Every structure is written in C-alpha cells, then in structure tokens.
Amino acid sequence: MNLKINYKEDxxxxxxxxxxxxxxxxxxxxxxxxxxGGKDSTLVLQLVYEMIESLEPGQHKPxxxxxxxxxxxxxxxxxxxxxxxxxxxxxxxxxxxxxxxxKVKPExxxxxxxxxxxxxxxxxxxxxxxxxxxxxxxPSRKAIEKIVRDHSSVILLLGTRKDExxxxxxxxxxREYSSKGLNPHHEIPDALVCxxxxxxxxxxxxxxxQDTPPPWDDSHDSMxxxxxxxxxDECHLILDLISPSCGGSRFGCWTCTVVKxxxxxxxxxxxxxxxxxxxxxxxxxxxxxRENSDMRSRVRRDGSDGPGPFNESARKKxxxxxxxxxxKVGRILISDEEIRYIQHQWQKEFDLEExxxxxxxxxxxxxxxxxxxxxxxxxxxxxxDLIASMELQPELIKNILYLVTKKYASLDVYGAxxxxxxxxxxxxxxxALNAQTQDDHDL
Numbered sequence: 509m510n511l512k513i514n515y516k517e518d519x520x521x522x523x524x525x526x527x528x529x530x531x532x533x534x535x536x537x538x539x540x541x542x543x544x545g546g547k548d549s550t551l552v553l554q555l556v557y558e559m560i561e562s563l564e565p566g567q568h569k570p571x572x573x574x575x576x577x578x579x580x581x582x583x584x585x586x587x588x589x590x591x592x593x594x595x596x597x598x599x600x601x602x603x604x605x606x607x608x609x610x611k612v613k614p615e616x617x618x619x620x621x622x623x624x625x626x627x628x629x630x631x632x633x634x635x636x637x638x639x640x641x642x643x644x645x646x647p648s649r650k651a652i653e654k655i656v657r658d659h660s661s662v663i664l665l666l667g668t669r670k671d672e673x674x675x676x677x678x679x680x681x682x683r684e685y686s687s688k689g690l691n692p693h694h695e696i697p698d699a700l701v702c703x704x705x706x707x708x709x710x711x712x713x714x715x716x717x718q719d720t721p722p723p724w725d726d727s728h729d730s731m732x733x734x735x736x737x738x739x740x741d742e743c744h745l746i747l748d749l750i751s752p753s754c755g756g757s758r759f760g761c762w763t764c765t766v767v768k769x770x771x772x773x774x775x776x777x778x779x780x781x782x783x784x785x786x787x788x789x790x791x792x793x794x795x796x797x798r799e800n801s802d803m804r805s806r807v808r809r810d811g812s813d814g815p816g817p818f819n820e821s822a823r824k825k826x827x828x829x830x831x832x833x834x835x836k837v838g839r840i841l842i843s844d845e846e847i848r849y850i851q852h853q854w855q856k857e858f859d860l861e862e863x864x865x866x867x868x869x870x871x872x873x874x875x876x877x878x879x880x881x882x883x884x885x886x887x888x889x890x891x892x893d894l895i896a897s898m899e900l901q902p903e904l905i906k907n908i909l910y911l912v913t914k915k916y917a918s919l920d921v922y923g924a925x926x927x928x929x930x931x932x933x934x935x936x937x938x939x940a941l942n943a944q945t946q947d948d949h950d951l
Contacts, residue, residue: 517712528555528704531663531690537700538570540652541665545575545589547713548667550722550731551705556665557723560605568606570659574651577613578643580620580761583784583839584776588730599724612647616849619643620763621842625827626853628805628817631765631798639761652696661698663690671709737779738772762787765795786836790829797822820858827864831871847875856934860907907935 532539541556543549553573560571573596575589593609600607616622620639623629632639656662693699705713717728762773762784773788797803797818803825805816818826827850834841851864868875916928 517715520708520712521716524704524708525555525559529559531702531704532556532559532569533567536569537661537663538572538655538659539663539665540572540574540655542648542667543573543575544667545585545592545731546667547717547731547735548669548705550667550728551708551713551717552665552667554717554720554722555704557605557607560607561603561723571607572655573607573609574648575609575611576644576648577611578620578639578761579613579843580643580763582762582773582776583787583837584781585734588734591730592726595726596724610651612651614643614647616843616845618646619846619849620761621830621846622849622853624818625823625830626846626850628819628823630804630815630818631794633798634766637766639764643761649696652699656696656698661700663700663702664693664696665702665704667705668703669708669710669713670706737781738775763791763794765791765798768795783837786833790833793829794826797826820854823854824863824867828867828871831868831873835871844873844875847873855907855938858938860935860938908932911935 539556541549541553543553556571560568575593577586581589593611596607597609599605600609614620617626620643623638623642624631629638630636652662652664690700690702693701718732721727760767760770760772762770764770770788770791773784773791777785777788800822801815803818803822804814805819806814808814808816830841847864847868851859851862854864855862862877865875865877911928911931915931
C-alpha cells in the first residue's frame with residue numbers, strides 16, 4: 509500500500525486544507541467531527557487537528573470529536589480505538605487545544621444484547637436492521653442535539669466520499685449545497701454538514717495518511733495493519749437511516765448478521781487473531797437462529813400471527829452461548845448492567861427464578877440477585893400459610909413480598925403506588941403463564 513503523491517494530489521491536499529480553514533473562520537458555530545477510527549474519518553480529524561494547532565488562542569472555537577461505541581465492536585478494533593483516543597486526549601491536554609472527545613453509547617435498554625436477548629428481537633437483516641437506529645443513530649443524535657441546544661447551531665464534519673460507491677456519489681450530488689459547500693442535515697435541525705474530502709479517491713486518502721504522520725505523536729501503522737488484516741473499509745458514524753448499513757464493511761460490529769459472512773472477522777482470524785474464532789462461530793449461529801421457527805414465537809408483539817420475537821428457550825440458549833463465547837475469548841462481551849436489564853425483562857415476560865443471573869454466575873460472572881433479600885420470621889410464616897392454603901408458587905410469593913417490603917417499602921414517593929400495582933400485576937401474570945406452560949407440558 510505504498511502510494512506516491514503526485515503534483516495533482518498536492519494541489520488537492522492544499523485546496524482541502526484551504527477549504528477547511530475558510531469554513532472554520534466563516535462563523536462561530538462549533539464543529540463536530542464524526543470519528544469512527546477508520547481511514548476517512550481519521551483523515552478529516554487530522555486535517556482539522558493540524559489547522560487548530562496552527563491557530564492563535566483567540567482564534568479558537570469549540571471542536572468536538574464524536575465517536576459511537578456500539579459495545580459490539582470487534583475486540584481488536586475496540587482496542588485500537590481506545591488506544592488512539594487515549595493518545596489524542598493526552599495530546600489535547602498537553603497542547604491545550606479546544607477539542608473535546610465525546611464517546612457515546614446506547615442506553616442499556618437499547619443495547620444489542622438487551623434488545624436481542626432481553627426482548628427477543630430477531631437477529632438483524634438487511635431489511636430489518638434495527639441495530640443501526642438503536643446502537644448508532646440515537647446515541648449520536650442525542651449528543652449532537654445537546655451541542656445544538658448549547659450553541660444554537662453546529663457544523664458536522666463527515667468523512668464521506670463520492671468514490672466509495674455509485675449510490676453514495678448519487679446521494680451526495682443530489683443534495684442542496686450552500687455557497688460554502690455545506691448542506692443541511694435532513695434529520696437534525698440547525699445542523700449543517702461539511703464533507704471536506706468528498707472528492708478524494710481511496711488511493712489519495714492512503715497516500716496522504718502514509719506520507720503524513722498524525723499530529724498526536726503516533727503513526728498510522730496500526731490502522732494500516734488492521735486494514736491489511738480485514739481487507740475492507742470502515743463502518744462510518746451513522747446519523748440517519750439513509751446511510752448505508754455497516755454490514756459488508758470492514759470494521760462493522762462483530763455481531764452483524766446483515767451479511768452472509770463476516771469477511772473482516774475471517775480476515776483477522778486468518779492473519780493471526782485465532783482467538784476471535786469463537787466470536788465468528790457464534791455470529792454464524794446467530795444468523796441461522798433467526799430462521800429457525802422453533803426459536804421464534806408464533807405471535808408477533810402486536811398480536812398478529814408470527815414469526816415473532818425469539819421465544820423463552822431461544823433467549824436463554826443465546827444468552828448461554830454468548831457467555832460461553834465470552835469465556836473462550838477471555839474478555840467481557842456483555843456488561844453487568846445489561847445482564848440485570850435482561851433479567852428484569854425476563855421477569856416481566858416469563859421468568860420468576862432469576863435464571864439469567866443464575867446462568868451468569870455459573871459462567872463466573874458475579875451478578876447479584878435482584879431480589880436477594882432475607883425474609884423475616886413473620887414473612888416466612890406468611891409464605892408458608894399462603895403456599896399451603898392457596899397452593900401458590902413460592903417464587904410468586906417471594907417476589908410479591910420483595911416488592912411490598914423492600915422495593916416499595918415507602919409509598920410516599922411520587923408514582924410508587926402505580927408502579928407497585930403494575931409490577932405486582934406483571935409478577936402474577938408471569939406466574940400464571942408459567943403455571944399454564946407447566947400444565948401443557950404435563951399433558
């Protein structure tokens with residue numbers, strides 16, 4: 509990948525630098541650089557970074573580097589990005605630059621595992637890639653909208669290029685641009701988009717990066733090696749559903765089931781990262797699982813005939829296989845917070861025994877039980893009487909006692925009464941469903 513820079517490329521590089529500088533000084537709006545860690549976003553960040561370094565303190569204005577952590581990035585990419593961000597942060601502090609790094613991630617209820625295992629969302633496909641919205645768009649837009657509220661407006665710098673594909677070129681050329689080369693973001697009010705390297709070719713991007721080391725005291729060698737291993741292109745920071753899926757790109761999520769085969773993962777494994785093999789096996793199995801009718805509910809969540817979400821046994825199996833893969837690769841793949849949310853969701857639908865936490869503990873995860881409390885002697889007497897006289901499930905009584913005596917011990921808090929009634933109803937409904945399932949099984 510040794511590319512020699514020619515005279516025409518020198519002119520392109522200089523004109524791009526001039527364009528960035530012109531846009532920067534055209535107003536006081538803060539900038540947000542969408543950074544993914546790949547070559548295109550790295551190039552944009554480097555060009556802006558070099559310009560800011562050359563300015564006097566009085567010429568500075570806020571610049572934000574926004575990176576989206578989906579929490580299911582390939583581990584080798586996650587490690588690389590963490591390393592680069594640390595180097596950049598050190599350099600920012602040392603040089604006192606007006607740059608702030610913002611790393612966003614989905615809310616726990618929107619995370620990949622909480623949707624897939626907790627609520628039973630089927631594995632994403634090209635036609636149902638729910639992951640893009642929850643993992644990328646929502647967290648990034650929330651951060652940008654906050655900056656807009658603080659500053660009234662913002663300019664978003666993207667590393668998109670016409671050379672990437674015909675469809676990308678057509679979309680970019682169809683947009684309405686101002687005299688400054690900016691176009692309004694079609695979903696984020698008061699946000700303008702700048703694509704400073706839109707006319708660069710892939711060869712020109714690599715030629716610049718290989719000839720120009722980054723200003724944050726590092727080299728691009730690690731990134732080049734990752735591309736050599738994966739043999740593809742990075743997954744851009746996605747801010748709307750019009751943007752192409754990350755599926756098929758080199759640096760997509762390791763859980764991506766949009767594509768038939770994860771070529772980047774296979775590339776990493778072939779070039780020495782054999783420890784990632786369990787992740788690839790799990791991903792392939794997860795892609796097939798969504799097509800297995802035995803793993804899907806026969807009724808959709810809206811009540812219409814299926815195929816619906818993953819059923820109880822499927823979710824439990826996916827969870828166990830994920831923890832098994834986690835143990836094999838030797839690194840955390842799902843957070844404690846996600847496991848607790850999954851357990852909470854299961855309890856609302858079908859599980860009174862905190863089986864998600866039990867399974868996690870079996871795989872060495874120290875997750876405390878949600879309803880882990882000691883019954884008083886009086887509570888034990890109540891449980892024994894109810895179980896004997898009413899033939900009620902012990903777990904049902906224990907869960908209700910937990911809600912009444914511990915979680916909602918005081919009803920003075922606003923909304924406590926309504927929440928208590930709702931959770932008791934959920935516990936009773938789940939117990940009834942479990943009892944019905946057991947009766948059907950016995951028949």
